[in-house]
Amino acid sequence: MDNKAKTEEIIRRLGKEYPSPKTALVYGSPFELLVATILSAQTTDAQVNKVTGKLFRTYRSIEDYATVLLETLRKDVSAVNFYNNKAKNIQESARMLLRDFGGRLPATMEEITRLPGVARKTANILLSSLYGVNEGIAVDTHVKRLSGRLGLTRFEDPVKIERDLMALAPRKDWAVLSHLLILHGRKVCQARKPDHKECVLRDICPSKDM
Numbered sequence: 001m002d003n004k005a006k007t008e009e010i011i012r013r014l015g016k017e018y019p020s021p022k023t024a025l026v027y028g029s030p031f032e033l034l035v036a037t038i039l040s041a042q043t044t045d046a047q048v049n050k051v052t053g054k055l056f057r058t059y060r061s062i063e064d065y066a067t068v069l070l071e072t073l074r075k076d077v078s079a080v081n082f083y084n085n086k087a088k089n090i091q092e093s094a095r096m097l098l099r100d101f102g103g104r105l106p107a108t109m110e111e112i113t114r115l116p117g118v119a120r121k122t123a124n125i126l127l128s129s130l131y132g133v134n135e136g137i138a139v140d141t142h143v144k145r146l147s148g149r150l151g152l153t154r155f156e157d158p159v160k161i162e163r164d165l166m167a168l169a170p171r172k173d174w175a176v177l178s179h180l181l182i183l184h185g186r187k188v189c190q191a192r193k194p195d196h197k198e199c200v201l202r203d204i205c206p207s208k209d210m
Contacts, residue, residue, distance in 0.1 A: 026053070031065075032056055034105060037125050037126060039052065039086055070087060090117065100114075134171050137166055137178050142186065150206070150207070
């Protein structure tokens with residue numbers, strides 16, 4: 001089985017295990033997903049959801065984020081890592097959206113990556129989740145770990161990993177593949193001790209005996 005066929009088989013099997021793959025971040029609007037994804041860098045989704053549970057009740061509009069004192073916003077997101085920079089990026093993104101985009105998140109990679117705090121990984125999550133646009137594959141720590149263990153890439157750099165995965169998976173499945181690998185990485189193929197016995201990919205995983 002070559003890697004292209006293996007990737008499609010991975011998607012098929014994990015699709016049965018996790019039939020509704022999507023981001024674990026909780027949000028009620030496009031801008032709230034932007035806020036949550038910015039906060040999620042180097043922070044677990046569970047911790048982000050704890051923070052945004054209160055944050056989204058306090059800040060009800062993009063204007064609220066744009067006009068609040070930065071020090072107040074920093075305090076309100078201080079339970080996540082690197083909260084100072086994240087708060088600044090959230091506020092600057094809110095102001096840019098109001099100034100340049102009429103308060104609506106843009107739907108292209110070129111425009112959305114103009115927003116402070118939105119690199120390619122974040123953009124991939126936003127575009128696929130909000131608009132069904134597959135411009136790439138979001139590579140987080142789980143996707144990086146599993147794609148390496150499964151032999152789908154030999155690289156450590158997320159940009160190169162994304163390139164390899166995009167060449168292997170059908171474009172319509174790019175977002176799905178990312179979500180499935182993340183879900184499987186959390187439940188079964190964990191960083192310290194992968195549960196090979198419970199893994200539906202065991203027979204096609206080159207790292208099963210490691």
